[in-house]
Amino acid sequence: MIAATQLARRHRFRWWELLPWVAGIAVFFAFPNYLSFATQVLITILFALSLDLVLGYAGIVTLGHAAFFGAGAYTVGMLAMHWGWHEPFSGLLAAALVAAVIGFASGMVLLRTHGLTLLMLTLCTMTLLEQAANMSAAWTGGFDGMPGLSFSKILGLFGFDALYFRSQYLYALATLFLCFVVVRMLVYSSFGQSLTGVRENLLRMHAIGAPVRTRQVLAYTVSAALAGVAGALFTQANGYVNLAVLGLERSAGVMIVLILGGYGRLYGAFVGATAYMVLEHTLAKAYPTAWQLGLGLTLIAVALFARNGVIGIADSLRRRLEGSAR
Amino acid sequence: MDPVSILLGGFASGMVLFIVSVGLSVTMGLMGFVNLAHGGFAMLGGYVIVLAMKHWGFLFLPSVALAFVTVALFAVVLERLLYARLYRATELDQVLFTIGLVFVMTAAVTLGVGPETQVVQLPDWLRGQTDLGFIKYRTYSLALIAAGVLLAIGIWLGFERTRFGARIRAAVDNRRMAQSLGVDVGRLFAVTFAIGSGIAAVGGGLGAEILGLDPNYPLRYLVYFLIVVSVGGLGRVTGVFFAALFIGVLDFVLKIYFPKGGTIFIYVLTLVLLLWRPRGLFGRRGA
Amino acid sequence: MLETRGLCKSFGALEVAREIDFRLERGARHALIGPNGAGKTTFVNLLTGVLLPSRGNVLLEGEDVTTLAQAKRVKRGIARTFQINQLFRGLTVQENLCIAVSERLGVGGAMLRPAGKRADVIDEASRLMEILKLGEDAGRRVVELPYGRQRLVELAIALGLNPRVLLLDEPAAGIPSAESHILLDAIATLPKDIAVLIIEHDMDLVFRFADRITVLVSGAIFAEGTPAEIAANREVRAVYLGSALDA
Ligand SMILES: Nc1ncnc2c1ncn2[C@@H]1O[C@H](COP(=O)(O)OP(=O)(O)OP(=O)(O)O)[C@@H](O)[C@H]1O
Ligand SMILES: [Mg+2]
Numbered sequence: 001m002i003a004a005t006q007l008a009r010r011h012r013f014r015w016w017e018l019l020p021w022v023a024g025i026a027v028f029f030a031f032p033n034y035l036s037f038a039t040q041v042l043i044t045i046l047f048a049l050s051l052d053l054v055l056g057y058a059g060i061v062t063l064g065h066a067a068f069f070g071a072g073a074y075t076v077g078m079l080a081m082h083w084g085w086h087e088p089f090s091g092l093l094a095a096a097l098v099a100a101v102i103g104f105a106s107g108m109v110l111l112r113t114h115g116l117t118l119l120m121l122t123l124c125t126m127t128l129l130e131q132a133a134n135m136s137a138a139w140t141g142g143f144d145g146m147p148g149l150s151f152s153k154i155l156g157l158f159g160f161d162a163l164y165f166r167s168q169y170l171y172a173l174a175t176l177f178l179c180f181v182v183v184r185m186l187v188y189s190s191f192g193q194s195l196t197g198v199r200e201n202l203l204r205m206h207a208i209g210a211p212v213r214t215r216q217v218l219a220y221t222v223s224a225a226l227a228g229v230a231g232a233l234f235t236q237a238n239g240y241v242n243l244a245v246l247g248l249e250r251s252a253g254v255m256i257v258l259i260l261g262g263y264g265r266l267y268g269a270f271v272g273a274t275a276y277m278v279l280e281h282t283l284a285k286a287y288p289t290a291w292q293l294g295l296g297l298t299l300i301a302v303a304l305f306a307r308n309g310v311i312g313i314a315d316s317l318r319r320r321l322e323g324s325a326r
Numbered sequence: 327m328d329p330v331s332i333l334l335g336g337f338a339s340g341m342v343l344f345i346v347s348v349g350l351s352v353t354m355g356l357m358g359f360v361n362l363a364h365g366g367f368a369m370l371g372g373y374v375i376v377l378a379m380k381h382w383g384f385l386f387l388p389s390v391a392l393a394f395v396t397v398a399l400f401a402v403v404l405e406r407l408l409y410a411r412l413y414r415a416t417e418l419d420q421v422l423f424t425i426g427l428v429f430v431m432t433a434a435v436t437l438g439v440g441p442e443t444q445v446v447q448l449p450d451w452l453r454g455q456t457d458l459g460f461i462k463y464r465t466y467s468l469a470l471i472a473a474g475v476l477l478a479i480g481i482w483l484g485f486e487r488t489r490f491g492a493r494i495r496a497a498v499d500n501r502r503m504a505q506s507l508g509v510d511v512g513r514l515f516a517v518t519f520a521i522g523s524g525i526a527a528v529g530g531g532l533g534a535e536i537l538g539l540d541p542n543y544p545l546r547y548l549v550y551f552l553i554v555v556s557v558g559g560l561g562r563v564t565g566v567f568f569a570a571l572f573i574g575v576l577d578f579v580l581k582i583y584f585p586k587g588g589t590i591f592i593y594v595l596t597l598v599l600l601l602w603r604p605r606g607l608f609g610r611r612g613a
Numbered sequence: 614m615l616e617t618r619g620l621c622k623s624f625g626a627l628e629v630a631r632e633i634d635f636r637l638e639r640g641a642r643h644a645l646i647g648p649n650g651a652g653k654t655t656f657v658n659l660l661t662g663v664l665l666p667s668r669g670n671v672l673l674e675g676e677d678v679t680t681l682a683q684a685k686r687v688k689r690g691i692a693r694t695f696q697i698n699q700l701f702r703g704l705t706v707q708e709n710l711c712i713a714v715s716e717r718l719g720v721g722g723a724m725l726r727p728a729g730k731r732a733d734v735i736d737e738a739s740r741l742m743e744i745l746k747l748g749e750d751a752g753r754r755v756v757e758l759p760y761g762r763q764r765l766v767e768l769a770i771a772l773g774l775n776p777r778v779l780l781l782d783e784p785a786a787g788i789p790s791a792e793s794h795i796l797l798d799a800i801a802t803l804p805k806d807i808a809v810l811i812i813e814h815d816m817d818l819v820f821r822f823a824d825r826i827t828v829l830v831s832g833a834i835f836a837e838g839t840p841a842e843i844a845a846n847r848e849v850r851a852v853y854l855g856s857a858l859d860a
Contacts, residue, residue: 123552
């Protein structure tokens with residue numbers, strides 16, 4: 001019964017799980033001039049990780065996840081702008097809370113549907129928020145957003161510097177780590193296991209008496225909160241927020257990042273965000289059209305052949321090797 | 327503006343929405359395929375018309391016909407080679423594939439023609455104003471309305487009066503049943519997809535005046551096309567017609583009276599409507 | 614134990630259940646037979662709450678559960694298998710069973726403890742795999758198994774819910790005959806007081822298994838009785854069993 005112990009061991013830490021964090025700290029010392037970019041990568045990782053919970057684990061296909069990123073981003077922005085709330089940590093919490101409330105409310109209503117209708121509804125919800133942000137210029141700055149936001153020092157010690165992202169980077173890395181610990185715990189818990197059940201077969205899930213909707217809404221809410229934190233980090237680190245935090249482009253973008261990395265796999269978000277953003281950074285600036293063409297072709301190929309992204313490919317290679325070794 | 331002009335303006339943009347979206351409605355209803363690349367076919371149609379008129383010396387109407395034919399052929403090739411492999415795939419794969427396709431189309435057009443906005447040169451007989459007796463209005467808008475109505479009637483007749491239409495209707499309602507009655511579903515899909523994309527191509531060209539035409543067209547209007555289709559109901563031609571008109575007029579009115587973000591009402595309405603009737607206003611209930 | 618009174622269901626003009634009065638006793642080994650399209654699967658869907666009847670009632674131990682949600686009925690002890698496998702195809706056999714067992718033990722929503730540390734759940738899953746001889750496949754994903762083995766997983770999941778009423782929709786369909794005894798043995802080892810309803814086309818199997826048989830034709834009960842009575846019933850022979858028995 002070697003195979004049967006698989007499950008009992010899966011949640012244990014493996015040595016290579018330290019690698020992302022070692023790499024994260026190494027980047028801090030090795031590339032001091034790229035920390036602004038690296039911070040954006042960390043934020044995208046967190047955003048993709050939050051999407052993984054709903055898309056990869058619970059199997060909810062949404063095109064509106066940027067709604068929560070945007071909600072978090074605007075929450076800290078507006079708090080700082082209108083209420084003089086500049087403290088970063090409590091800002092993250094507030095953002096998580098606002099995003100969670102929106103996630104819970106919309107999840108309760110939207111998750112009754114599925115398929116194309118769900119896709120449409122999530123898309124509409126997000127566009128609605130986008131339009132609302134655009135419209136209420138007095139609160140959100142409208143189309144131009146809110147530039148030049150300032151936040152107080154982290155723990156009263158480390159200030160956010162608009163040019164040198166040293167504090168921002170470490171702050172984002174620490175936040176990502178905490179959120180990751182939460183996601184990892186959820187994914188390996190019985191709750192996480194039952195989410196994969198929801199993803200794999202709804203009919204069966206109902207037939208074993210599982211409260212499917214409750215599980216979905218819970219996952220959706222937690223995921224929204226995490227996306228809200230990612231959005232809040234974005235505003236705090238960059239010192240501005242504008243309409244680009246919402247919208248189809250960001251939703252589709254994070255989905256692509258996650259898929260290319262491998263969804264439903266915990267580390268897919270890390271691989272996807274890093275690979276995608278580094279490539280984009282180096283290629284897209286110089287050859288924007290070629291980048292778009294390549295990206296499009298890659299997506300088509302992934303949809304047709306490669307289903308599970310970089311990590312998925314690595315996985316099946318490993319399986320094949322193990323198979324031939326036996 | 328007086329109400330009649332507003333109504334006519336709204337109808338004109340509604341017709342464009344209809345012409346572009348109707349194919350999407352039928353193909354999504356028929357094949358259950360989430361096709362986010364539909365706007366891409368409309369865009370390609372627009373570009374064929376522009377190029378044909380500018381460089382190959384075509385007149386307006388012949389280039390519209392050319393757009394229909396070339397895009398329909400292109401679509402059928404894509405359908406047989408790629409789309410058909412994904413009919414049984416998950417929505418996620420379909421979403422990825424069609425987003426990828428949009429990127430490729432956008433990039434291809436940018437590379438081949440350039441990133442700037444294109445203008446469709448209207449022939450003289452479509453310019454200026456026409457006197458309708460009670461009102462003078464832009465000839466082109468009136469022509470758009472006429473074209474939309476004619477097309478709607480044509481499609482409706484095709485659906486109701488031809489064997490091919492009857493097969494599509496049967497397959498939309500119950501694909502398995504249609505299959506067991508001997509309908510060649512594969513061929514049906516291919517032909518429908520080709521015609522739907524061809525009509526979208528015509529819509530992309532005719533509507534360039536209103537929606538503009540540039541490489542970002544497919545993504546910019548994606549939400550609008552999807553809204554029209556899901557409000558009208560998948561696979562429901564009349565539904566899409568009325569939904570398009572309604573949204574066209576509403577959008578027109580909102581943009582005049584609430585230029586700052588008035589369109590938010592369209593999203594609110596869509597949300598409420600889809601929650602109330604997930605299959606759209608004209609969609610079938612049940613099963 | 615499980616009872617229906619005047620149960621009716623129609624899909625549009627098609628009546629698939631007509632005035633069905635049916636009783637499944639405690640500890641029964643009951644077979645439901647009938648030609649294709651008779652409405653057998655529909656009847657199971659009505660019992661489990663997947664479908665709501667147009668008219669009539671479903672009673673569980675005397676209590677009306679007609680409109681009770683499916684999940685609640687499961688909690689009260691009604692479990693079913695599907696005619697066509699409904700499994701978590703991308704997950705391993707072990708995970709498939711753990712999901713079902715966790716749900717029964719009420720820990721399916723627990724977020725803190727790793728699923729791998731739930732020894733009670735894992736042990737129970739192992740026990741089920743042993744019963745259905747699935748031990749070797751524990752770590753394999755369900756998609757990779759041959760259909761017959763998947764069928765056994767289907768049954769194992771239902772057993773994992775520890776049911777008092779077990780509804781089996783053609784459990785043997787698709788299992789190679791060499792392995793069908795695994796299935797029968799598993800059913801035979803069930804506690805005696807569990808009520809089992811089995812839908813089956815294989816008459817050999819039906820007569821070996823059942824102590825009571827109901828014949829459903831066009832949505833209505835056509836005959837009911839002990840195997841001997843049904844075998845002797847001339848109308849049943851004519852309508853349905855004819856070829857199977859005379860052969
Ligand atoms: N959701 C549905 N909508 C419409 N008709 C349905 C539906 N489900 C079943 N039917 C029809 O109801 C009838 C009874 O179906 P059911 O699946 O209950 O038969 P069955 O006795 O289980 O047959 P089989 O032995 O083939 O499994 C069939 O004619 C079927 O086509
Ligand atoms: Mg059946």
